[in-house]
Amino acid sequence: MLSETDQGNIFCDYFVNCAGMWARELGLECTPQVNIPAYPAQHFYATTGPLSQGVKGLMPIVRDFDAHTYAREYNGGLMIGWFEEEAKPAFEEQRVPKDWKKHLKKDFNHFRPLWEKAVHRIPTLKHCKNPELTNSPDNFTPDGRWILGEAAEVKNYFVACGMNGNSLQGAGGIGKAVAEWIIEENPNKTCYHLIYKDFLRVHNSRPYLQQRTKEVVGRHYSILYPYQCEYKYARKLRCSPLYSVLETRGAVFGIKMAYERVLYFDSTYKKGDKKPEMPPGTFFKPKFFDFMKEEYLACREGVGIIDMSSFSKIELKVDWKLLDSSKNFVQMILMYLWVP
Known part of the structure; x- marks a missing residue:
């Protein structure tokens, strides 16, 4: 791996980006670019x-x-x-x-x-x-978790940044974890929930990060109710072609990988009313429970159509000349995956 610096060229087997609030910019200077969505908040x-x-x-x-x-x-x-x-x-x-x-x-x-x-x-x-x-200023990530581990874009390029205001709590341990990761080529089990995630370009855009930063800072000291804490900023960036149609049917949206996905439908919504929103969170039965019950019964006893636009699509291309000896095995896999 080659690193060009103002002190000349540096050749190395491993590179660790722990540049704090400059980590994102350093990632963008790489070829290919490495997405490191971390942005400083006041x-x-x-x-x-x-x-x-x-x-x-x-x-x-x-x-x-x-x-x-x-x-x-x-x-x-x-x-x-x-x-x-x-x-x-x-x-x-x-x-x-x-x-x-x-x-x-x-x-x-x-x-x-x-x-x-x-x-x-x-x-x-x-x-x-x-x-x-x-x-x-302190560096924050879109989900309030550290960015730790090997980047998807460049082999042996490690990232350790985005401490989200908890630098003193994790700095020593993170250095030890990354060092062991490089030497043993396997992350410590205690780091699994912090491992570097594959981010999209939209996550690394400055406008997105500036909007999300407003909200993610306060989550440190907020009560986050399970499955009832959707973000309010940096929304409507990736939408299904059916988004506006679903919205007029009383859909309440959440996000997954910046994609707007329907969580449930408010069956009391009428055209012209204020768009429904998720009610305040609770540790008891959520206020939208009855709406989800209606949907469940409708699908169980009738017919349901689900918009799956946000799900990943995988295209498989097979070179039959190279795989001729295992052709039957590959055909079996393709049939299992429903790929024609």
Whole structure:
């Protein structure tokens, strides 16, 4: 593998992209390009300095999930940060600017309501009149999981980025896991749920990532109800030809690989009404249960048609001259796959 740098050409057997918020851009510089959908979000935290009613001794890290706030001791005072419900992408430029620190603004309108919630939870913050606000970008992925493992586009090209605000929790372990992965050529079993996924180009587009970043930050401190937490941003990017038809029938959509897929139909919907949306989540029987029951009974007792446009299509081409000796075996496979 050849890497061209400002220090000359570097030849290597393995390449590990752990470039943080520059990882996506570095992937785009490769030939072929490597999709690494990770984008920096503005991450705000404030420091109080020593407080008049000081923080004495060791203080545990405090997390207030309702206020999307965390706090810890810092130089005799507190450091308070947020994973707010609606965050801001760090940069609007095509690339992360070289002088990136000059492009980070201290948005006090965005900060004040966050600070007020922190004061409500930690009353001693009332004694801090001028907290020092810092805007420190952090890298986030479309689903809030690390991007870890070998890229699909280039063999021996490994990626370790997208810590989603959890860099200190995983950095040492990730380095060890990637090193073992390269040496043993097999991922550690504990890393299976984090393994590099095959992303589409749409996932790596800047507009998509900027939209998704607004939402994925706040998911760190949100209650995610099973199968009831669809994203609201970066939607309607991949749609079936039947999308508008299904929508007028009361379809409520979710997404899979950026593809809009019908989750269920609201049978009470009438043309001209506001388009139905998924109701608030619950750990009990979901509010859309009866709609799904209707669909199940309709398919079981009658006939159902399912739009499967979003499913993958596989085209198999066979060179019979090369596979003549195993022709019967290949024919059996093709029959099993329903390929004519």
